[in-house]
Amino acid sequence: MKKFFLFAALAALVLASCSKDKTVAVTGVTLNHATAELNVSGTITLAATVLPEGATNKSVSWSSNNGAVATVNNGVVTALSAGAATITVTTQDGNKTATCAVAVAVPVTGVSLNHSVTTRAANDLFTLTATVLPLDATNKALTWLSNNEAVATVNNGVVTTNTPGSATIVVTTVDGNFTAATTLTVATGLSTATPGWGASLGTVSFATPQVWTISDNGITQIWSDAVQASNCNKTGFAGGSSGSYLADGRSNPDYKGHLFSWAAVIRFQDQLCPAPWRVPTVQDFINLDLALGGDGTNKMYTPQYVTDNYINRWGGAFGGYCGSDGTLLNQGSWAFYRSAAEYNATNARVLYFGTNGDIRPQSSGAKINGFTLRCVRD
Numbered sequence: 001m002k003k004f005f006l007f008a009a010l011a012a013l014v015l016a017s018c019s020k021d022k023t024v025a026v027t028g029v030t031l032n033h034a035t036a037e038l039n040v041s042g043t044i045t046l047a048a049t050v051l052p053e054g055a056t057n058k059s060v061s062w063s064s065n066n067g068a069v070a071t072v073n074n075g076v077v078t079a080l081s082a083g084a085a086t087i088t089v090t091t092q093d094g095n096k097t098a099t100c101a102v103a104v105a106v107p108v109t110g111v112s113l114n115h116s117v118t119t120r121a122a123n124d125l126f127t128l129t130a131t132v133l134p135l136d137a138t139n140k141a142l143t144w145l146s147n148n149e150a151v152a153t154v155n156n157g158v159v160t161t162n163t164p165g166s167a168t169i170v171v172t173t174v175d176g177n178f179t180a181a182t183t184l185t186v187a188t189g190l191s192t193a194t195p196g197w198g199a200s201l202g203t204v205s206f207a208t209p210q211v212w213t214i215s216d217n218g219i220t221q222i223w224s225d226a227v228q229a230s231n232c233n234k235t236g237f238a239g240g241s242s243g244s245y246l247a248d249g250r251s252n253p254d255y256k257g258h259l260f261s262w263a264a265v266i267r268f269q270d271q272l273c274p275a276p277w278r279v280p281t282v283q284d285f286i287n288l289d290l291a292l293g294g295d296g297t298n299k300m301y302t303p304q305y306v307t308d309n310y311i312n313r314w315g316g317a318f319g320g321y322c323g324s325d326g327t328l329l330n331q332g333s334w335a336f337y338r339s340a341a342e343y344n345a346t347n348a349r350v351l352y353f354g355t356n357g358d359i360r361p362q363s364s365g366a367k368i369n370g371f372t373l374r375c376v377r378d
Contacts, residue, residue, distance in 0.1 A: 023056040026093040033100050038070070038079035039107045046075045046100055048089045059092040070102045079104040082138055105138035108175040114275035119185045119266045119340050120152075124161045126270070128154070128182055130171045141174035151186050161186045187266065187342050212315045214291040221288050223314065224277055224375040259322045259370030262348040265338045273375035279340040280376045285351040285361035288314065298360040310335070310353050318355060322370030336371035 028051040036044050050058040062072045066085035071078050077087055079102070087100045114129040132140040144154045148167035153160050159169060161184070169182045214221040265272065269279045286296040292309040294301075310316045320331030334354045341349035343364040350365040352358075365371060 024052065024054050026055045026057065026091045026096055027051050029060065029089055029091050029096045029098045031089060031098045031100050035101045035103070036077065037103050037105065038077070039105055040079050040081060042079045042104075044077050044102075046072070046077060046087060046089070048075065048098065050091055050096075055093065057091075057093040061090050061092065063088050063090070069104050077102060082106045082136065105175075106134060106136050108137045108139065108173045108178060109133050111142070111171060111173050111178045111180045113169075113171060113180045113182050115182050115278065116180075117183045117278075117281060117340065118269070119187050119342065120159075120161050121267060122161050122163055122186050126159055126161075128157045128159060128169060128171070129275070130157060130180065132173060137175065139173075139175040143172045143174065145170045145172070152184055159184070164188045185342065188345050212313070214288065214314060216291045216293065219287050219291040221284070221291050222377050223288070224273075224377075225315070259319070260338060260373050261370055262338060262342075262367035265373055266340065269340065272373060277375035277377045279338065279373065280351075282339055282341050282349045282362060284376050285337070285339060285349075288351070289359065289361040294359060294361070296361060298358075298362055301357040301359055303355055303357045306353055306355065306357055306359060310359065316353070316374075317372075319372050321365075321372075324366070324368045336365055336369070338371045338373045 030049045030051070032047045032049075033044065036046075038044060046062075048060050050060065062075060064070055064072050064077075064085050064087055066083065067080075069079070069081055069083035070085040070087065071080065072087050075089075077100075082104055085102045085104070087102055088097055089099075090097050110133040112131050112133070114131075118126075120126060130142055132142070142157075144157060146152050146154045146159075146167050146169050148165065149162075151162055151165040151167040152169065153162070154169050157171070164186050167184045167186070169184055170179055171181075172179045212221075212223045214223070260272075265279055273279050289296050292313060294309075311318075316335055316337075318330075318332050318335050320329050320334055321336045323329050332355075335352055337351040339349040339351070343349050346367055347364040348367050350363050350371055351361050352363055352365070353360070
């Protein structure tokens with residue numbers, strides 16, 4: 001019996017010694033994420049599980065196949081730039097691997113439109129152009145909406161105008177839900193039937209030094225020069241005549257600027273004021289007057305005040321205007337400048353000033369007459 005117990009004890013000792021010396025080999029490794037989507041500067045922590053659970057050596061190493069896009073440090077992945085990278089974990093025992101495919105995006109921070117305010121004719125087509133920011137944003141997908149489809153509809157930025165009225169066209173980024181809007185007025189009395197007519201219109205000159213920057217009273221106004229022209233020429237087209245405000249008047253042989261009917265300005269505003277320039281609003285005229293030292297209202301000043309501010313500082317000119325019969329009137333004594341704003345069926349908002357000191361940033365003038373246009377930008 002003593003020999004039996006002695007033998008059993010020796011056997012147990014040998015088994016214990018063998019068990020102590022045996023290692024458990026690694027059979028595989030897994031990650032908690034097979035794919036990951038990050039924005040630039042974003043991070044994610046990958047956790048590796050070495051198999052089997054009782055494996056003796058659970059040491060692992062990490063690597064990225066595209067360190068310019070994403071790096072990894074002890075499982076923590078940091079996104080550096082847009083693109084794709086594969087993060088690999090490798091076991092020290094057995095070189096078993098697992099991977100995570102990382103996609104890095106540049107997030108959208110905003111969106112803008114080439115027009116914030118615009119006036120158009122009924123039954124017209126024009127395109128709004130959206131700029132997604134930053135320019136290298138990964139997802140530039142957009143959705144478009146009109147809040148008044150009876151007035152205008154929109155399809156991927158192409159706006160179809162229907163009936164007179166107002167509508168707001170809104171563009172929204174899919175990434176981040178950033179929005180921009182254009183306030184659209186579909187005006188009365190405008191025609192879209194203009195075969196061969198637009199080619200006769202020049203575009204505004206933006207070359208320095210023919211740009212005036214006015215900055216006073218906390219208000220900055222940047223105004224373009226206008227095109228030079230040769231005579232007071234009324235050009236009729238389908239839907240109008242030389243005696244209609246659906247006509248173009250161009251003149252000012254000795255003064256700055258073509259003269260345009262209001263219909264011409266509105267119908268061809270994208271040709272006359274390429275983005276980011278635009279046809280001015282009444283508020284632009286008010287801001288101009290404020291920047292030049294006025295109070296934004298219609299008021300009488302001295303002739304010298306007009307010369308010092310509207311002529312010398314702003315670079316305006318007493319260009320006169322073309323009457324409905326094509327006659328050039330008041331050249332050298334009055335200046336009339338178009339806005340995009342409609343006043344009523346036959347008149348539109350204008351800025352005018354004269355040699356007698358009369359300055360009216362909130363005035364109106366006949367749509368039919370040919371007035372000067374100067375574009376503005378923010």
